[in-house]
Amino acid sequence: MARQARAIQTRHTILEAAGEVFDERGYDAATIAEILSRAGVTKGALYFHFTSKEDLARGVLGEALTVEGVLPQDSKLQEWVDAGMVLAHRLPREPLLRASITLSADQHARALLGTSWPGWIDYLGALLRRAKDQGELLPHIDPQETAALFVGAWTGVEVVNSAISGGSLEAKIAALYDHVLPGVAVPGVLGRLDTAVDRGARMWRAHQRSHGADTPASSV
Structure with missing residues (x-):
């Protein structure tokens, strides 16, 4: 052992x-x-x-598809938000996660290796399907299509933020959710969603406490 x-x-x-x-x-x-x-x-x-x-x-x-820190929520749409916010919190702190985006965005590497994006699309699509089943999404929303578009948008925000500003990725991703959610969430749910800039950090700390850890860990 x-x-x-x-x-x-x-x-x-x-x-x-x-x-x-x-x-x-x-x-x-x-x-x-x-x-x-x-x-x-x-x-x-x-x-x-x-x-x-x-x-x-x-x-x-x-190692890219890691959902550590995404805690189960009654609202699957909140869980969908948390997935992106926790990743935005962890990515700047964990080179192993950042490398998955570097490799996925590299045309030569992508041709050899594929990317981590399909796994993320499927995971987020499944959360959105459950959210729709619970009546949290507008009737016309296609969960898988929305997941694919959002993964593209999330990745684009991270790449541009890293290349141009180097500012808070968490703030940029929170703003992305604030722009996207009114187009997908039913009004009664929209007002209850937490998209605060520190949402990912709070969820990650709660995850760390539940596992008896005080400092961020790398993906598993």
Whole structure:
């Protein structure tokens, strides 16, 4: 059991180092040598877990769809909001998550690896379908189409914010929800939704408290 735990920790250490390098350098410029240096592991340890740079990048993308901090809510539309707000809180703090967007937005890497976006679209679409079943969405709203459009909008806001302003991603994503929600939510639900800038931070702290942790953790 101790050996298995060490192997899991080593794999995660390698992925975190790879996330930092892919996020900073992009896929093509990233090297195994730099990832090894950041991770502080041997080449043998890295190749025990990953067969190539491409395999390592796939491992990073595999960590992208994480819903830690998205706590169950009676309102599935609030849960949908929380998914985007928690991610906006975590992303600037977790290179492994940021790297998934870097890789997904990189045309060459995308051709080799695919992206994390389909998983997010399916997850958010499922939440919106449940919200519609509960009468929270306007009748004409297509949950899957809305999820796909929102993932595109969320990603675009993050990319532009990172490239141009570097300001609060949480504030930008809160504003995105405030623009989108009146077009999808029934009026009686709209007024009860919490889209405050600190919503993601509050949900993440509640998640951390429930798991006995005081500091943010990386995605699992």
